[in-house]
Amino acid sequence: xxxxxxxxxxxxxxxxxxxxxxxxxxxxxxxxxxxxxxxxxxxxxxxxxxxxxxxxxxxxxxxxxxxxxxxxxxxxxxxxxxxxxxxxxxxxxxxxxxxxxxxxxxxxxxxxxxxxxxxxxxxxxxxxxxxxxxxxxxxxxxxxxxxxxxxxxxxxxxxxxxxxxxxxxxxxxxxxxxxxxxxxxxxxx
Amino acid sequence: xxxxxxxxxxxxxxxxxxxxxxxxxxxxxxxxxxxxxxxxxxxxxxxxxxxxxxxxxxxxxxxxxxxxxxxxxxxxxxxxxxxxxxxxxxxxxxxxxxxxxxxxxxxxxxxxxxxxxxxxxxxxxxxxxxxxxxxxxxxxxxxxxxxxxxxxxxxxxxxxxxxxxxxxxxxxxxxxxxxxxxxxxxxxx
DNA sequence: AAAAAAGTGTGATTTAAATCACACTTCCCC
DNA sequence: GGGGAAGTGTGATTTAAATCACACTTTTTT
Numbered sequence: 001x002x003x004x005x006x007x008x009x010x011x012x013x014x015x016x017x018x019x020x021x022x023x024x025x026x027x028x029x030x031x032x033x034x035x036x037x038x039x040x041x042x043x044x045x046x047x048x049x050x051x052x053x054x055x056x057x058x059x060x061x062x063x064x065x066x067x068x069x070x071x072x073x074x075x076x077x078x079x080x081x082x083x084x085x086x087x088x089x090x091x092x093x094x095x096x097x098x099x100x101x102x103x104x105x106x107x108x109x110x111x112x113x114x115x116x117x118x119x120x121x122x123x124x125x126x127x128x129x130x131x132x133x134x135x136x137x138x139x140x141x142x143x144x145x146x147x148x149x150x151x152x153x154x155x156x157x158x159x160x161x162x163x164x165x166x167x168x169x170x171x172x173x174x175x176x177x178x179x180x181x182x183x184x185x186x187x188x189x
Numbered sequence: 190x191x192x193x194x195x196x197x198x199x200x201x202x203x204x205x206x207x208x209x210x211x212x213x214x215x216x217x218x219x220x221x222x223x224x225x226x227x228x229x230x231x232x233x234x235x236x237x238x239x240x241x242x243x244x245x246x247x248x249x250x251x252x253x254x255x256x257x258x259x260x261x262x263x264x265x266x267x268x269x270x271x272x273x274x275x276x277x278x279x280x281x282x283x284x285x286x287x288x289x290x291x292x293x294x295x296x297x298x299x300x301x302x303x304x305x306x307x308x309x310x311x312x313x314x315x316x317x318x319x320x321x322x323x324x325x326x327x328x329x330x331x332x333x334x335x336x337x338x339x340x341x342x343x344x345x346x347x348x349x350x351x352x353x354x355x356x357x358x359x360x361x362x363x364x365x366x367x368x369x370x371x372x373x374x375x376x377x378x
Numbered sequence: 379a380a381a382a383a384a385g386t387g388t389g390a391t392t393t394a395a396a397t398c399a400c401a402c403t404t405c406c407c408c
Numbered sequence: 409g410g411g412g413a414a415g416t417g418t419g420a421t422t423t424a425a426a427t428c429a430c431a432c433t434t435t436t437t438t
Contacts, residue, residue, distance in 0.1 A: 059329045067332035081322040118307040125310055128317035133270040135324035140248045142331045143256035143364045175332045177396055366426055
């Protein structure tokens with residue numbers, strides 16, 4: 001929980017009492033490899049802040065092919081936000097790729113925290129601001145860049161992830177086949 | 190300005206005095222066809238709320254090809270948020286496609302409004318929430334859907350836009366060539 | 379009202395990437 | 409520690425979409 005406090009305080013300072021109350025909205029969950037946090041078709045009760053481990057958020061098409069919308073590591077937030085905010089069924093899946101822990105927050109929790117603490121509303125707004133800007137960049141990249149450029153951008157943005165996760169999944173994130181990705185760096189990148 | 194009030198009050202009610210003060214942060218600007226609101230390479234001083242007209246936000250690559258990140262019509266917000274929030278140079282362009290009006294808001298304005306009025310911070314958070322969810326869906330679609338599926342999704346989401354803007358630009362939004370898009374609906378969709 | 383610019387449909391050709399196929403390696407998990 | 413699953417590289421083939429080319433239409437501009 002101390003990690004959560006640090007995370008929030010990167011954006012806004014909290015008093016001890018405030019944090020004592022705020023933290024009651026979060027529940028800790030340990031997650032093992034291959035475990036699902038969100039499953040397509042189910043309601044989405046929580047959003048997740050990663051405390052440790054690696055997760056992927058992905059869409060599964062009719063033929064069983066995966067398309068990775070997001071990876072998530074420590075301090076990343078992860079959810080199928082369409083289902084979560086609008087109380088629909090998940091179209092995305094979230095799975096643990098490397099054992100770790102997450103904190104879970106319900107939508108009511110999020111809204112209550114935002115309503116009760118201007119600070120927390122501010123915190124969420126700043127996080128969303130950053131996230132929105134990042135997604136805008138990702139869209140630009142998906143539209144305009146070649147696979148090799150996307151690979152380069154990715155390795156600059158997440159140099160550590162490149163080492164730690166199978167290239168197969170990086171291909172699924174970049175929107176190319178694993179074979180094409182493999183040829184990108186065996187040939188002259 | 191009444192339209193702005195209505196727009197904000199879709200999310201949170203405002204007293205007359207509140208709105209009187211809030212509106213001072215916005216400046217009105219009439220925009221003619223082909224006019225730029227944001228130009229690649231420049232600093233991004235404002236974000237824009239559209240009161241009327243149609244706008245496109247796009248990336249221009251080295252060969253002069255356009256890739257449309259977003260269209261914007263009444264009540265849509267539009268900006269190169271990476272440049273705006275992080276005070277960098279624009280990599281995107283925003284241009285008027287059909288004469289109209291926008292309200293302009295500086296980053297300090299936005300932050301001041303958010304700090305002074307919990308309500309406004311709430312308003313911005315809700316707008317970002319919706320926007321984030323929409324971009325998450327767009328990414329899923331760009332990764333996993335075929336051009337024909339993306340075209341169908343687009344025409345369901347924005348049936349009116351389909352009529353009103355040249356198909357050429359819809360192609361640039363969907364990430365296909367205009368020829369391919371043209372063949373999609375001449376053949377059996 | 380005429381000229382220019384922008385947008386559109388459709389065929390022919392090229393091309394980048396997907397798919398298929400298979401051998402090899404590494405990672406887990408019983 | 410051995411067996412199966414998961415991941416990887418590389419060639420051959422197929423395929424969807426980009427590109428090129430051009431005629432035609434519509435919209436803007438002056």
